[in-house]
Amino acid sequence: MSEPLRVLRRVFGYDSFRGEQQEIVDHVTGGGDALVLMPTGAGKSLCYQIPALVRDGVGVVVSPLIALMQDQVDALRALGVRAGFLNSTQYPGQRRAVESAYAAGELDLLYLAPERLSLEATWRLLDRGTVSLFAIDEAHCVVQWGHDFRPDYLALSVLHERWPTVPRIALTATATEATRKEIATRLDLTAARHFVASFDRPNIQYRIAPKQEPKRQLLELLRAEHAGDAGIVYCLSRASVERTAAHLVEHGIGALPYHAGLDSGTRASHQARFLREDGAVMVATIAFGMGIDKPDVRFVAHLDLPKSVEGYYQETGRAGRDGLPATAWLAYGLADVVQQRKLIENSDGDLAHQRRQAAHLDAMLALCETVECRRVQLLAYFGQPSAACGNCDTCLSPPESWDGAVAAQKLLSAVLRLHRERRQRFGAGQVIDILLGKKTAKVMQHDHHELTVFGVGEELNESEWRGVVRQLLAQRLLTVEGDYGTLVLTDASGEVLGGRRDVRLRREPKRAPKAARIAKQGAPADLPAQAEPVFEQLRAWRAGVAKEQGVPAYVIFHDSTLRAIATAAPATLEALSGISGVGETKLARHGQQVLDTVRAAAAGS
């Protein structure tokens, strides 16, 4: 048996490597440089942790996630791995202790904040010991136009110059070709071996719903399918984070707000509660989430449209790292399109930057309006072809497409007439009222009931018309301008008006996808009936131990491991040691208590 495989079994308690892990581990263990792109939850950490354990010296991990280093180190120590970290949150005494442990060769892994690596003092420290490898985690932080850009990452190319013989492995879950190229160039890894995994997350069920009353829709989702589950709800603004969290709390759901406007103490305590408590719901702006490796996040809900497919993929990817079923749910409406277009219009940055942002938004809108499998579209965005998945809303409940040419012509000609005959511009609400022939106060005030298009659209109802507007916006056959979201024709509108262009539109399924079918898909993997009480007892035992040690419950054992234990009901330490996720150290520390818990639960049931 190879040394890496031995370490995988002994330390981590796993049977075999997944996907390309083995090849990556062998390559880095042999001294090669690597750039690794793998989706969240695929198992990137083992790709550098195992080589660090096998090679001589200490593996140095560069990570921007200062607030999570303690948890990462705790998780490693729970496996019996000698790990430490250095960052600005420590007292000088704590730092000195880690430094001398490093120099004395008493560490396997050392986590560092990136800014430390541009300090002369850190270089001298590293030279006092032996570095086995450099791992650059969250490597997309080097991408200058990315959300997560960290200037300190640019300095990481010095690693190669200063320690030319130490292998480097950079890892990220950010997937596009352009991002990969930029990471490789900036980190001087173009000659390194690149490992690009499939970006599919088959256990995540993707669903995008028309936004009606988002708070009510969210509450329904949580009650019907995710009662008691941990999850993340993303909102665009701080204010809507606060409102949504308060709404959930009012309805008995343990929700916590998180955004950049909260002081750092509150943010840290909410993050810690989310990681430690069972079933906490974090309501957050996208400021939250990078590096959160909580494995049992069962849903990610978006109440506002993400700015790009990449962002959507990253954020939804935080669900279901443990491989058990999870839901990614997005509510999306006309107002989102208007708002996002406005944000781009008003954003700083040159024209090229605005154009890039607009292209990102268009791709996101195309994903929302597709009548094809969501996953196929998502993976295609990352250049990976696939077949219809059977586990997204369009697969489960296929929407029809319909010939929307006439509807589009009516709508566009209403916009055209308002502009040409009256020199007026209005938002979608007024235009739809005109098409529906509604004599509202605003219609009467502007004499819009005298327009020839008044009342020509009664074959569709209001929400269907909103769908038409949304989709024309998504297809750029119409656009919005200004603070009030007034509708304006585009160059392509003329082709539709002239009957020279087909318009296919998506008809929302009359009913939402059947709740029962989805609920079943969304439920955590079924446990045999006799295992349920055992699992519950094991969870209670785990909660006690985690609390005593001040670590998140998953650091003790993952849900998936507890499920396997509850199902197998082992009676001996040897049988327990065969279960995935039970390594040498955890067996020695917790084995007897686990067996006692299993026996007691089985006797009680």
Ligand code: ADP
């Ligand atoms: P990533 O960093 O890519 O998001 P992690 O390294 O956190 O993923 O791994 C995701 C989960 O999969 C973790 O719970 C990890 O312990 C588990 N895992 C990783 N590799 C294996 C493997 N070979 N066998 C079983 N479980 C694994």
Ligand code: ZN
């Ligand atoms: Zn699908």
